[in-house]
Amino acid sequence: MKKIRHTAQKNPDARTAWGFLAPALVLLGLFVLWPTLRALFWSFTDADLLRPQQAQPQGTANYSDLLNDPRFRQAFFNTALFALMVVPVQTVFAFFLALWVNRPEAYWRWLRTVFFVPVVVSLPVLAILWTLLYQPVRGEEMGLINALITGIGLPGQRWLRDPNLALPALAFMSVWQGAGFQMLIFLAGLQNLNSETLEAARIDGAGSWQRLRFVILPAMKNSIIFVVTATLILSFRLFAQPYLMTGGGPDGRTRSLIQFIYETTFQDRNLGLASAGVILFLFIVAFLTLLQRLAGKEEKS
Amino acid sequence: MSRVFKPLAGWISSALVAVFFLLPLIWMVHASFRPENRIFAGGFGGILDFGDLHAGNYAAAWRRASMGRAMFVSLTQAAGIIGIGLLVNSLAAYAFARMDFRGKNPLFALVVALIILPVEVLAVPLFLTARDLGLTGGLLPTLGALILPFSAKAFNIYFLRQHFLSLPMELEEAARVDGASTFRIYWKIALPSIRPALATVIVLDVLTHWSDFIWPLIVCTREETRTVQIGLANLFTEPPIQYGHILAAAVIATLPVLLIFRLAQTHMVASHNNVGIK
Amino acid sequence: MKKLPHIRCLLTCLGLGLCGMLLSACGDGGSGVTLRIWAHQGQEAENRAMREIVAAFNEAHAEDGIRAEIEFFPDHQYSERIAAGAAAGDLPDVMDLDGPTLAGYVDAGLLAPLDAYFSEAELADFLPTVIAQGTIQERLYALGAFESALVLYYDREMLARAGITPPDEDRPWSWDDFLAACAALKDAGLDPISLHMDESADEWYTYAFSPVIWSAGGSLMDPETGRFEGVLNAPENIEALRQWQRLFVLDYADNAPVEPNPFGVGKTAMDWSGHWMARSHLEAKGEALGAAPLPVIGDHRAAASGSWAWAMLSTSDRPDAAAKFLRWVVSTENGIVPIVRANGAVPARHSAFEAFPEYEEIPYRLFKQQLTEHGRPRPQTPHYPALTRNFAEALRDIANGADPAETLARAAKQAQTVADR
Incomplete structure (x- = not known):
């Protein structure tokens, strides 16, 4: 038996492999890699969005401009801080959510749908809803969150208008909005666990912590690595929430990297600088992903 | 006693959590039935106001956002991405999971690196590429531009590979011993075994592209090629700005994805028994 | 890799086929000229009117073999679409654009001058x-x-309740009068004014509050040198925004409102808003609706202005036909009257006002008077988007309690950095 496995894996039918890979590679090359290379090229030029054909090479000027731009540095810092808040909280939250609703009865299937709904609703509309939730106290009026907080005797906050709270407020909203997505991936991972193990490990009494730690976590390791990677990448893509809810303020404390790149591309029309931003963005995220993969070495089945 | 009580308590407490979790969306649905000048009245407390509810916002939203046509475009886009994507990505994922060839590891690293490329920042070069390929203009080219760039997806290749990897080798080996071709093994054995993962990918794809915004805005230049999100976004900028219409359109736009999610869920769970190692 | 030309070929064929079908479906396309027109998406009625204008143009020019086909784009990302189109060399013959973005397109060489197509008498x-x-x-x-047009709407009854004499239609309140009125309204238990600080579009802030700076003798940009630094953060601007900030410090205006139309639903006594609210406010308030010029800080009256305008692309290979279309849409009878009837904006030509008797009445009378006597366009610079983004951000921060001097200095520096690159 062992020998067959060995042969099956080590017997390289390279032509079949390339045949399997070709369609995906062609499409990825055409629609992902090629545009990226174009951006890489522009990043060393003074390309103007309205006339990229006339771009003139100018060495690494865009990169040094970016690194010396306080707005870019602030955008990087904001995005990193956002990821630092969202990744652990959302992963843990989604993990327990998945464990909790992973039961066969129809009721729990409905509940899964419930937790998934926010993922589906369009972000511009969620931006309205959460602006309403975060409404500061003014006279008798306040948003639901301030109503809850003042209800238990704490002072109301200005949330999106407070330089220190705006980014955490966006992070909190993002956890609420996106957790269903991560829950979905965890649920897919849980399907590979045998149901008795799960039943035994359901968090509903003494000893469940042990079972979680020694039974479920090791079995879910791949899923967890995957979710952390995905959440990290997605949180670095932060864009719509600050763009729609805070405009990057107050004090520029919520401007995200993508927002910076977007503004540089479409408002300043500085395609060269924006492309340099894209390339730096890719390096940063690739570096973080690599770091995180090294930290939690993937287990091969 | 506790055998009855415990699940009941579980249901009730979970229902409470669910309601709390959904509160913003409950407000949204409720407000979508309120008359325009009352939508924001009483802030969130307005959720308890049940006077004057009416469905007029839905009819207006459907018409103003051209929802019928937009649904057709969005559903075609989703179907195209799923159809082409499932095949192309699972083929590649299977090759990465089960085959050995030169340059596999660096190639896989490259594919994983592609995950991080967001369309928001690559929209301009991507548009130039789409144009070079003739994917702009009428309905068919535009559908091509909405589908082809997103059908092969690094994220999905990575995700499906994980699931192929976690399949036991025994079945595939047995088939190989019986003389089945690699494609046959992939098609008849491996692919059905990761049905829950495929269902997940479908949901994730539908979800991602249902909410696509920047790309459709650039390529959907004609009214007959607009997607649901563009139709919805029009309500934000097309005066008179009626929040009742916006919220109603948001509810309408959400429903198909939820439906797809519910349908896909059956497969995500039923797989329990299928994947189980016999 | 060999697949590629086939895909391209296939799709192009399909695309061409479809275009052909569309053209032949339109009937009289024939061998004539087809003009591509891009326009921002307005209200439903406005789009309908625009289509009718185009249809009338096509009918009138059927014999010349000129046809116009119009496409609408949602205006929040219209400029993104134009930019992507410019980058790809895919632009129409004629398009409309938002006034302040004009300089950028001219700078990039996208537009053709119109001087040759209009006589001086027409332009007058x-x-x-x-x-x-x-x-x-x-x-x-x-x-x-x-x-x-941008004015100060007010509710006569609410002002009367607070014992305030309404501002004069021809002479605006001074800032002190304005603050005193706000104080009296607040004492009477009313919410004084809405400034729409929930608006997510940067342009609202620049459009709505530049007049405050202008009225104090300041400006956003040096018109000669095009510089922002030292101008946007000039002392008179800082002082003007310090005055403006008091509206929030004293809680006369809500810094984080959620209601989009507080004045219309009776929450606030005054509204700092544009012509686009005139119909809805008249409906809500009737006789009680009053309107005055915006309050001023110094003695320089300057009213906000600017809107969508039609331009011709320099890449158009049929400029004469394009110019015919452009002349059509800005002609009083064929273009302006039908579109203004639909969208309620202020007509762009003196000769068009006859068709709108409401311009004898408030608030319309005021719109016309402001524009003819005090209108001032926003700064004309290719770097306008950077200016408006940074200025809007500064205004939001100042409303939020940030120091005007520091905030404006930063905004000026950031906008200048973009311009200098």
């Missing part, structure tokens, strides 16, 4: 702000069919 019929907005370095590049 346009509101001065329309000409000013469309003129870059003494050449005319854009002409609008309508204008915008």
